[in-house]
Amino acid sequence: MNENIASNTLEFAAIKGAGATGLVNGNIYIVNTDEKLLLVEENDGSYALIPVADSAGDFTLEYDDTRQDQISTDLDADGVEAIIGSNPYLDDNILLQLNMYNDIVQALSSTPTFLGDVDLPDPYGGDPNVSLKVAAVPEFTPGAFIGELSFDDGSGGGDLVLPIYEITSAETMFIEDGDGDWTNDPRLATGNYAMDFNNERV
Numbered sequence: 053m054n055e056n057i058a059s060n061t062l063e064f065a066a067i068k069g070a071g072a073t074g075l076v077n078g079n080i081y082i083v084n085t086d087e088k089l090l091l092v093e094e095n096d097g098s099y100a101l102i103p104v105a106d107s108a109g110d111f112t113l114e115y116d117d118t119r120q121d122q123i124s125t126d127l128d129a130d131g132v133e134a135i136i137g138s139n140p141y142l143d144d145n146i147l148l149q150l151n152m153y154n155d156i157v158q159a160l161s162s163t164p165t166f167l168g169d170v171d172l173p174d175p176y177g178g179d180p181n182v183s184l185k186v187a188a189v190p191e192f193t194p195g196a197f198i199g200e201l202s203f204d205d206g207s208g209g210g211d212l213v214l215p216i217y218e219i220t221s222a223e224t225m226f227i228e229d230g231d232g233d234w235t236n237d238p239r240l241a242t243g244n245y246a247m248d249f250n251n252e253r254v
Contacts, residue, residue, distance in 0.1 A: 075099065075129060078147025080113070081136040088113065088143060089122065089136065090156055099127040101135055102160050112152055115159035123160065214246035
């Protein structure tokens, strides 16, 4: 009896990859022996590779946010090949599993890519005590987390770190005007806010 090679993931993926023709939206490739990347074809014809991993559910995948350094976007076919290899290991194609595919793509779109820290000057002189952690996301979603603001009050007790969110018209947040009547509180304008949840401030 011949050995069933389906249990040997890499060997089986190598055979499927050798038989595949071209790059297909939704393909799952295996790299670095046991890591998986989802191929996404964008509307402009470019490609993105998104790290994914097996989820708790049976035969399902999810976005792997522990491997953000493996996110690749705006790739052409040569760029994809440089990552997955000229003889790729093809594990599966999940395009017909739309819920899983869309969940992975959506998870990436709302994940911030941190670009670095910016120290904000003190308008009254002296050393800067406010720093802004700048982030970028491919697509804003309501309430999207886009960075952090840190404030050093000089007390030596550590920085106060405030997450920054984009507040859109889809949210309903009000400003306490102090008159004790919540029904006439003005609505918070849309924009990007550092959120101090503990003290109910933005």
